[in-house]
Amino acid sequence: MTQQRYWLTPPELYKKLDDEFHFDYDPCPYPRPDGLNSTDPSWPWGMCSYVNPPFRKRDGGGFGPTAWVKKAIAENKQGKMAVLVLPVQSYVNLLLEAGAELRSLGRVRWLEVETGEETKSPSPICLFILRGTQ
Numbered sequence: 355m356t357q358q359r360y361w362l363t364p365p366e367l368y369k370k371l372d373d374e375f376h377f378d379y380d381p382c383p384y385p386r387p388d389g390l391n392s393t394d395p396s397w398p399w400g401m402c403s404y405v406n407p408p409f410r411k412r413d414g415g416g417f418g419p420t421a422w423v424k425k426a427i428a429e430n431k432q433g434k435m436a437v438l439v440l441p442v443q444s445y446v447n448l449l450l451e452a453g454a455e456l457r458s459l460g461r462v463r464w465l466e467v468e469t470g471e472e473t474k475s476p477s478p479i480c481l482f483i484l485r486g487t488q
Contacts, residue, residue, distance in 0.1 A: 360384050363406050363439070375437050377404040381425075393421045399429045405438040446480075455483040 362384060371377075379400025381392030391397060407422035419440050426436035450456075459479040463472040 358408075360408075361406075363404075368404070371404065371437060375402050375404070375435065377402050377437070379403040381405055382407050382422075393417050393425045395425070395428060399425075399434060399436065402435040403429065403437070405436055407438070407440070409441050449482045449484070452484060455485070457481040457483070 377400070379402070381397075381399050381403055382405060383390075392399065403426070405422055405426055407419055408417070410418060423438065423440070426438055429436055457480065459481050461476040462479045463476050465472060
């Protein structure tokens with residue numbers, strides 16, 4: 355079995371974010387107290403939570419980033435703020451830094467060129483828009 359690994363937020367980054375958002379809860383503390391399952395729908399978060407979740411399921415006791423995102427969305431629907439730090443591909447950050455707009459296209463069923471057959475397990479797709487100045 356692979357050993358779990360934990361990665362803490364650099365203090366200077368946390369301070370910068372906390373100065374802006376004023377966090378009152380950390381659903382992913384280290385060390386994690388026994389019995390803490392912050393992804394549980396009945397477990398309340400604070401009014402402004404800092405979420406640095408495990409990036410891999412094996413490091414999060416079977417809960418990966420998607421579970422944390424779903425919980426953050428549920429908390430947000432209750433009027434709470436969640437600030438999540440999550441890994442992305444380099445090109446996503448490049449597009450964001452260039453001012454791209456993002457839209458979810460859902461799971462697109464791409465068509466195979468020769469047969470027209472739809473993909474069986476489509477991946478989530480995001481539309482990136484870099485608007486011109488015209």
